[in-house]
Amino acid sequence: MMFEQRIVQARLPRRNLLAAAAMATLAACAVVPKGPAPTTAPAPRPAPSGSQLPSDSQRHRIALLVPMNGVNGAVGQSIANAATMAVMDTNAQNLRITNYDTSAGAASAASRAIADGNQLILGPLLADDIPAVAGVARAAKVPIISFSNDADAAGRDVYVMGSLPGESIRRTVRYARGRGVTSFAALVPKGDYGERASAALIAETRAAGGSLTAMESYDRSAASITAAASKLRGRGAVDAILIADSGSLSARAAGVLKPRGAASPRLLGTELWSGEKALSTSPSLEGAWFAAVSDTRFPQFVKSYRTRFGAAPYRIATLGYDAVLLTLRVARDWKPGRMFPTTSLTSPDGFLGLDGAFRFDRSGVINRAFEVREVSGGAVKVVSPAPTKFGN
Structure with a gap:
């Protein structure tokens, strides 16, 4: 089923700084779902069928492909709501964003999006859906900016926007090496995420001049x-020992790996630890390090989102917001009716969004600026801020 977001002009009160911060960061041209949603956000309004969509020569048609029903429906709705917020906050009048539900089939959703004349696809959410969407989109020369966190899913005209475990691990390992850590071990879950995490740790310890002495896998x-x-x-x-899992499971392992009061080993985590309450309640995680995207702008985003939709967003919802900001930035040099200029996505300077600095490399994989956090005294604090722009 397809849903269209009817974009209306909405000016926010001056006290709402979310749009100003978002557009200021973009103007600078510097550079699996997390977080609970306490209540279900309002359902989208059904849109006309593709044949009823009006012609539009003044706005870019953008398709948002996310699940709106089923197991991941709430996550998809949260991303869609965030995309709507971005359009409203920026008072964008040159975009028409239409939602297409992938829960009934990603290929059919992509086909409808292409038939409706969309020149860019934001989504899908899941890496498993990317081949089906790409098979349809490539034939029409329509690029894809996916919300997946699987770097292997990137390819020709397919860009992966999700936070990658490999980048989080790279940032943490380099920080640890700079503070005298030389030998590493790891606990990694079985499955795709664990395989990506273990590959990243092997590569990064070698690149940073450290040694990886042991690794154990487990069922989740x-x-x-x-x-x-x-x-x-x-x-x-x-x-140091990396635990590549959620905060709650990591806390269980921490009690075995580092008994309360022990000075070592230093425990490390991944971006999955971001926002996890278990970090502050487990004494064994005291002193642990992990890297994630900056949360500086997230509280204001949550406040604005809750005001509009009566619910807390999933943490991944910021991808929907930033994807729209990115599209607006590119739209400065993109004339309606023409193909999306993908060369703009690989600018070495990158972009800034709610989640901080990001850019895409030529393979379509995102590079993000991560901050390093430390669990200390029952709280989590930033010990190495995320860069605000990329070097050469």
Whole structure:
């Protein structure tokens, strides 16, 4: 089913600084879903069928492909709501964004989007849906900016916008090496995420001049990660151990790897730890480091989102907001009715959004500026801020 967001002009009160901050960052041209949604956001209004869509020569047609029903429906709705917010906050009048539900089939959603004349696809959410969408979009020369966090899904005219575990691990390993950590070990879950995390850790420890001495995998359950942690602990002492999982499961493993009061090893996490309450309630995670995108602008985003939709957004919803900001930035040099200028996406200077600095490399994979945080005294603090722009 397809839904269209009827874009209306909406000027926010002066006290709402979200739009101003967002547009200021873009003007500078510098550079699996997280967080609970306490209530379900309002359902979108059904749109006319594709044949009923009016012609529009003054606005760019942008398709937003996300699940609006099923297991990931609430996440998709949160992203769609955030995209609407971005259009309203910036008072953008040169975009027409239409939602297409991928829960009933990503290929059919993409086909309808192409038939309706959209020149850019934002989405899909899941990496598994990218081949189906790309198969339709490439034939029409329509690029895709996906919300997936799987770098392997990137390719010709397919850009991956989600936060990648490899980048989080790279930032953390380099920070740790700069503070004297030389030997590493890891607990990684079985599956795609664990494989990407382990590959990144192997590559980054080697690149940073460290050594990876041991690695254990586990099923994503409390019993399995506890058993793997016990086995890893028996394989000898190391300076630091990466736990590539959520805060709650990591806290369980931390109690085995680092008994309360122990000075070592230093525990490390990934971007999955961002916003996890378990970090501040587990004594064994004291002193742990992890890297994630900056949360500086997120509280204001949450406040504005809740006011509009009566619910808290999923953390991943900022991707929908930033995708619209990115589109607006590119639209400065993009005439309606023409193909989207993909060369603009690979500017080495990159862009700035709610989640900080980002850019795409020539392979379509996103590079993000991460900050490093430390668990300290029952709280999480930033110990190395995210860069505000990229170097050469």
